Amino acid sequence: MTDTTLKTAKFGIGAIVRHRLYPFRGIVFDVDPVFDNTEEWWLAIPEEVRPRKDQPFYHLLAENAETEYVAYVSEQNLLPDHSGEALRHTGIQEIFERDASGTYRMRDRATN
Template structure:
């Protein structure tokens, strides 16, 4: 039996990728890898994350576009930029409180 892992980050938290230039808002968490083997193998082996850690679903954005991302805990850091996110889907589930914190809208919990 594998040990229970607790997520380091929370739903509604703004994070950035440790290697690649994007940031995003966490909207769901998998306690361990829950994507396809094909997706996992498409990541270059030298930077492929371990499967036995939390993975986060993000409303992600970079300088050019917004998109959805699936990122391992080992590749995320807290984003301390205080720059508002612009992903169009955030407003469907979250409200920004003006202090850089995003809270789930009532009724949008899983």
């Protein structure tokens, strides 16, 4: 019997997170309740660190010391980032606004 119960995502839109194993951090801009990428992408991850598919996966505007990019990361590999360091990813301004308390919120977007 398969457990089809969906787990509640640990991180919400606008959460600042860091990877548990690799030196990058970012801001969550979308969440998939379970894995929703290609099998090829999943199999490209080394088996010893390959995440389970039955957990939330997060779309991040990510950055490391060298570059900015979009990352797709399993919940098991993310930790909250409490460093207080500013994020520099150029895509943040497009999607988020920061309030007086420092919290990131999605910008209101006009529908077409």
